Amino acid sequence: MKTTEKKITSGLAPQEVAAELAPLVDFQPAGLPLDELQQLFRERLVPHFVDYGHPGFHSLYNFFLEPGADLGATLAQVHNQGVTNWQVSPGGVMLEELCCQALCRLFGLGPKAEGTFMFSGTYANQQAIYLALHRRAEQCGFDFAVEGLNGFDDPRRLALVASEEAHFSLRQTLRMMGLGETCLHTVRADARRRMDSRALARKLAELRESHDIFCVVATAGTSSIGSIDPLDDVLEQCRDLATWVHLDGAYGLIYSLLEEKQDLFPGIGHFDSIIWDPHKQFGVPIPSSLIFLKDGADFQRMAIYSDYFNRKQEREPNPGLKSPPSTRPLSALPLVAALRHQGLDGIKARLRAPLSVVARAVDYVTDHGELELMLPPDLGIFCVRVQPAGLAPEVLNDLQQYLYQRVIREGRRSVSLTVIEDRAALRFLILSPATRLADIIDTFDYLLEIARDFNYPGKK
């Protein structure tokens, strides 16, 4: 069990970590020299960080810093450049604009496409839904920015359609936007947790009469298990609805660059909006998110002007008019640096490595009598149910829960727990190109070993 020798994190309990950190936030009148401060952080804080580069880290979208990204991030940090408007940083503003244009070309998003950096996928999704509502209001003859939901004849008719597997931030967005979760109409996912095309057709037919479907959301790489909705079916079914079609590609969009995955990404240039989180695979500082619009002119729906800032008559590029925040960091720089340092061939190799390891891990699980694969993966996430020989089916959910808790407490591995159709499972997310099949097998062995300690009623 080589990879368990070094811990991923200290594994201390919250009150123990709190005791360690208390001196750090004891704000005193006198200052501390940098070397003392450095030592304090090194001794008391860093041991309780999580090592995302550890070969046993298989759980979350966090990633260790990549050398190119590090160079770009350091430069951005040293100069602390904002990119809200031309006056704040001509170089920063122009780099963001050019980077977004280059990314639109890279993803093949069409001649009118534009993008901008967002603070997180959640806010990027929020913005997409806002744009959808704003356009629908315009079709209804009023300015959503002025009248809001009250401008609609009957706001209760507004409906947003998404798969039941869509990210929970969609619910958060509907809450924040005053639509409420009742506005969300979910479509059943199929056995592979992709949106079911026939269920979508039924849902749209059903809602068409009673509701105003202003937005349909597809997902390319669900956060939970990485499934990709049938994008061409979604686009095709929305064609005559005059609805905004949004693609949540936070995790999955980048895989459209791989030739062998392109049949999973048909027609992405036809989505009205797409979001993507480069921090998930590029080793750039978190957070790094983008929104792309098929028609860049739609960004004008976000613009807001003031007398002392973002003046209307200014002609210079102004990314600050494309999204709500009036303070924006230079997130383009670490991404540009990562892309240039690795090169597109390097990027593709780094994306392929974990997918290939996942494919081999899936074969291993399939052949293993005490591990059950929950479903075949579309990308780099797979879910496994540990089922040691002789264990009754009714205690298996509790077993997965036990394994998860113990893994977290011991700090030697990191996996997630999830529930698929009422069946608990351990979730493996492989992002790092350095992860080997042997590392994953080590984790399986470790899980099977600690499973022996699981106590349940009737255990002999």
Add this chain to the structure above:
Amino acid sequence: MKTTEKKITSGLAPQEVAAELAPLVDFQPAGLPLDELQQLFRERLVPHFVDYGHPGFHSLYNFFLEPGADLGATLAQVHNQGVTNWQVSPGGVMLEELCCQALCRLFGLGPKAEGTFMFSGTYANQQAIYLALHRRAEQCGFDFAVEGLNGFDDPRRLALVASEEAHFSLRQTLRMMGLGETCLHTVRADARRRMDSRALARKLAELRESHDIFCVVATAGTSSIGSIDPLDDVLEQCRDLATWVHLDGAYGLIYSLLEEKQDLFPGIGHFDSIIWDPHKQFGVPIPSSLIFLKDGADFQRMAIYSDYFNRKQEREPNPGLKSPPSTRPLSALPLVAALRHQGLDGIKARLRAPLSVVARAVDYVTDHGELELMLPPDLGIFCVRVQPAGLAPEVLNDLQQYLYQRVIREGRRSVSLTVIEDRAALRFLILSPATRLADIIDTFDYLLEIARDFNYPGKK
């Protein structure tokens, strides 16, 4: 004119900067070694950055990196820690929680107060307004997260009250939240651009019958000119309204730590929510924003759970439940490092230095026949109208516009342009403790010098 020798930025036009940067975003199959990449950035990008540490930079809230903040930011970057939940980073999560608790004590926010880091003041304001609506819905007997604005008997009655000087992000928030800008009812500002107490009383009396005032927003340090609303009057007038009272302290809250400014900050512990942007004075990487709630339990209004992440039964601290984003950076670390390295005494000295320089600059302007002070400043922002002898009053607005454009184009200084009651003026925002009165006088001299080149109808 010493401080004009070194430029603040290159001053090139957008198309020229674009030409310089084009090779950076030419994403090629092959990668570039780090040293070549570094050189490319140094030669082609950095000259178009803005030097926020330049003594002639008097325009925006951007700040150069402070050594303590740099140490903390570098550590956060190297480990790329997320702080969404315990599993992502026990150390990061606990540091954020403890830092927020310590800040609540530092600002004297009361025993139940809690805070969390936000991505920007705009999103922090958005969250405050959401919480206000959510609580009002609860008072009306329904769950805002589920029913949204439709749950209110008549959503058109909802009213948010704020000064006409409140930040434009408030309008952005009302747009994003489906309330529309018609929901905003502004109160006239007085001659010092503070919310006028009598006008507030009239507005509340007028709206009380016809509307449902769910939120009143006060500002401590307006972004435009740093005025502080009469906080005790606002609190007093809202006492029997059962309304949420929010304080936008993005720029100004920190000055409440100065003994000599405390009479401008009465009762800040009574606001339901307060926002603050540490990036404005602490030299931490942008963005760094916080929201504080008088009753930390109100954060539960934001919580959203899922099966694979942020599970409901977990007992560990979880900052990710306090705001929408599911990816959150460790913004607490640079702030903690800055606070510990400078010490509270150092912080206060750094806050006082620019205020003292501003007071002396105001005296200078008052005594100067060709400069007009627009109004006495509450904090570190003052606005000046350049009026060379013999110039007709009707061309003065155009003159300020000319001066601003030329300053930006030349890249030797940085000031802003603003409009106060239809009169254009140049805005000076002094944040850096290194700025001397002589630097500001240099800028005045420069402005008066280039004012001679201003052409206008009838110029001899």
